[in-house]
Amino acid sequence: MMARLIGGLDRFVAAVLSGGRWLLLPVVTLLLLQWPLRDIFRAWSRDANDLGQWLFALYVAMAFTAATRAHTHLAADAVARRYTEQSRRLIARLGVLLGLAPWALFVVIGGAKLVIPSLRALETFPDTNNPGYFVIKLALWLLAGLILLQGAIDLARPRGSAG
Amino acid sequence: MTGLVLLVLVGLGIVLTGLPAAVVLIGVASAGAAFGVLTGVVPFALLSALPGRLVNLLENDLLQALPLYVLMGLLLDRLPVADALYRTSAAILPRGPAAQLVAGMGLGALLGPMNGSVGASVLGLSKVVAPRLAAHGVNEPARAALVAVASTLGVVIPPSLVLILLGDAMLGAHTIAVTSTGRQDRVINTQDVFHGALAPAGLFLVLSLLVAWLAGRRLPASRADAPDERPSLGQVVLAILSVAFLLVLLGAVALGYFYAVEAAALGAFVLFAGGLVTGRLTGAALRAVLTQAMATSGALFALLIAATTLTLVLRILGTDKLVADWVTALPGSELTIVAIVLGAIGLSAFVLDAFEIIFVIVPIVIPPLLIRVADARWVAVLVLLTLQTSFLLPPFGYALMMVRGTLRYAGSLAALTRALVPFLLAQWLVLATVLLFPQLAHLGEKESDRTRATPPVSAQELNRRLEDMLTPIPELVPPQ
Numbered sequence: 001m002m003a004r005l006i007g008g009l010d011r012f013v014a015a016v017l018s019g020g021r022w023l024l025l026p027v028v029t030l031l032l033l034q035w036p037l038r039d040i041f042r043a044w045s046r047d048a049n050d051l052g053q054w055l056f057a058l059y060v061a062m063a064f065t066a067a068t069r070a071h072t073h074l075a076a077d078a079v080a081r082r083y084t085e086q087s088r089r090l091i092a093r094l095g096v097l098l099g100l101a102p103w104a105l106f107v108v109i110g111g112a113k114l115v116i117p118s119l120r121a122l123e124t125f126p127d128t129n130n131p132g133y134f135v136i137k138l139a140l141w142l143l144a145g146l147i148l149l150q151g152a153i154d155l156a157r158p159r160g161s162a163g
Numbered sequence: 164m165t166g167l168v169l170l171v172l173v174g175l176g177i178v179l180t181g182l183p184a185a186v187v188l189i190g191v192a193s194a195g196a197a198f199g200v201l202t203g204v205v206p207f208a209l210l211s212a213l214p215g216r217l218v219n220l221l222e223n224d225l226l227q228a229l230p231l232y233v234l235m236g237l238l239l240d241r242l243p244v245a246d247a248l249y250r251t252s253a254a255i256l257p258r259g260p261a262a263q264l265v266a267g268m269g270l271g272a273l274l275g276p277m278n279g280s281v282g283a284s285v286l287g288l289s290k291v292v293a294p295r296l297a298a299h300g301v302n303e304p305a306r307a308a309l310v311a312v313a314s315t316l317g318v319v320i321p322p323s324l325v326l327i328l329l330g331d332a333m334l335g336a337h338t339i340a341v342t343s344t345g346r347q348d349r350v351i352n353t354q355d356v357f358h359g360a361l362a363p364a365g366l367f368l369v370l371s372l373l374v375a376w377l378a379g380r381r382l383p384a385s386r387a388d389a390p391d392e393r394p395s396l397g398q399v400v401l402a403i404l405s406v407a408f409l410l411v412l413l414g415a416v417a418l419g420y421f422y423a424v425e426a427a428a429l430g431a432f433v434l435f436a437g438g439l440v441t442g443r444l445t446g447a448a449l450r451a452v453l454t455q456a457m458a459t460s461g462a463l464f465a466l467l468i469a470a471t472t473l474t475l476v477l478r479i480l481g482t483d484k485l486v487a488d489w490v491t492a493l494p495g496s497e498l499t500i501v502a503i504v505l506g507a508i509g510l511s512a513f514v515l516d517a518f519e520i521i522f523v524i525v526p527i528v529i530p531p532l533l534i535r536v537a538d539a540r541w542v543a544v545l546v547l548l549t550l551q552t553s554f555l556l557p558p559f560g561y562a563l564m565m566v567r568g569t570l571r572y573a574g575s576l577a578a579l580t581r582a583l584v585p586f587l588l589a590q591w592l593v594l595a596t597v598l599l600f601p602q603l604a605h606l607g608e609k610e611s612d613r614t615r616a617t618p619p620v621s622a623q624e625l626n627r628r629l630e631d632m633l634t635p636i637p638e639l640v641p642p643q
Contacts, residue, residue, distance in 0.1 A: 021456070024456055027227065032432045034425055035421045039420075053224070063457050063460045063461030064468065067464075072458040072459055072461065073183030074184050074519075076184070077181035079181065080181020083181070099193060100190075107213065107214055110210070111214035113211070
C-alpha cells in the first residue's frame, strides 16, 4: 500500500516536472521579444515582461525539485566519497528530515498570509495592472509543496533503491 | 557570535557531509533559527519575513537570465559551434602543442560569455579541447589545468552569469552603503560591473594566452600521428559568424542597446533556432536539453533560495552588524581595508564556491566595506577577480572539481596544482594591478557615471551611520 502510494507520488512529481520543463521556451521567447517591443514597436513590452515573469516563477519553483531528482545540486564530496553507501544514505535522509522538510513546511504555513489573499483577489501586477501576479505568489507554494513531496518520496523509498 | 558559528557550520557541513550546499545552508539556517527561538534571542515573528523574500526571488527580473544561460550552454554543447571555433583558431596558428593550448584558451574566452556558466564551459571544453590536447602529447595535468582556467574566462568576460549575479549583489550592497552614508552617488548596476571588468578581463586573457603559449613551447613537438584537423569551409564560416554574433552581442550590451537578460534570450533563441534548422534538436534531444536545463537551473536557484534563508537568519542574529563593526574597526587606508576583505573572501573560497560566496558572503561583508570605500565599481571588479580565483583554488575550486570529474582525471592534485600555478600567478598579477591602480576599472567611464568621491568621515560619524544602517528593516520588525 505504502509502496503504491510512494510510486504514485513519484509519478505525479515526475509528470509535473516533465510538463514544467517546456515553460523555458516561452520564457526565452517573451524575454527576447521585450527588446523589439520596447525599442521598435514601443508597445506591449511590459506585458511580455509580466507574462514572462510569472512563467519564470513557475519554472524555477519546479526547478529546485528537478535538481534534487537529477542530482545536479552543487556539492563537495571529496571527503564524503570515502563514506560507506549506507552512511551517505543516512546523511541524505537526515538532510531531508532536519533541513529541507521543516523548512518547506514553514514556507507553506508562513507563506499562507501572502498566497491566500493574493489568490482570492486574483492579484494583478502593481505597475501595469496586468493579470497573473497571484501566480508568482502561488509559485511559492508550488516550490515548497514539491520539495515536501520529493522529501516524502526520498524518506519513504525502500533502502537500496535508486534515488 | 551565533551567526559566525553558523557560518563555520556551513563550511564544515559542506565539506564533511557531502550533502548539496543548498541543503546544508537551509539545514544550518533552520537549526540556527530554532536555536534562536528556543533561547529567546530570535522572535519567531521575524522569521515570517522569509516567504516574502522568496517571492522577491521568484519575481526578480535579473534572475530570469539564469535558465537562459544554462540553456545556451547546453545548446552550445550539442551544436558544432565549439568544434568549428577550435579547428579554425588552431589552423591559424603554427602546428604543435602550443597552438592547441592557445586555441583551447581562446575557445574558453569565446564560449564563456555565450554560455555564462563555468560548469557548461567545462563540459564543452572537455569534449572539444581535451582529446585534441591529448592527441598532441599534452600531459594530463596540463590538459586539466588549461580546461579549468579557460572555463573560468567567462566569469570575467561579460555578459556572464557570475557577473550578472555579482552585479545584483553589489547593487544591494551599494544601496545600503549609499543610503546609510547619505552620499549622492549613483548606485552601481550590472552594466557598471560589465564595463569595469572589460579591461582587467582583457589583461587576464592576454596573460593566459601567453602562459598557454609558453607552456606549449616547453612540451615536446606534436606526435607524428597527431591528427591534422583542418576546418572545412562550412566550419570556417560558422566560426566567423559565431565570433561576429558574439561581438555584436557584447557590443550591444556594453553600449546599453539591450539588457543582459535580453542578450541571453537572443543567444539562446539563435542557438535554439540553429539546432532546429540543422536537425540536431529533434524531439528526444530537445526533451533531454530541456530536462537538463531545468535540473541545472534548479541547482543554482536552490543555492539562491538557501542563501536567502541563511542571510535572513544571520541578519536577525546580528551577524551583519558584528561584521560591520569589524570592518569599521579595521585600521589603515582604503587599499588595506579592501585587501583584508578580499583576503577574507579568498579564504572562504576554500570551502564555498563563487555562487555561494555571492549569495552568502557578499551581502554581509560588502555593505560595510562600501561605507568606507566609495569606489563601488573598483570593489566590484576586485570581488569578481577574487571569485574567478575561487573557481580555481585547490582542492574545492568548482572548476577544478568539475574538470576532475568530467575528464576522469587520474593524476595527483599536486601535479594539477603545479600546472595551474602559472595561470594563478597571472590571475593574481591582474588582481594586484587592479588593486594598486583602481583607474583600470574605470577605463572609458563617462563623467556622469563616476562614483562621487566622498570627503573623509570621522570614526564617530562612521559608527553613527553604521548604527543607522543596521536598524531593523520594516519587514523584520515584529508585528505589534
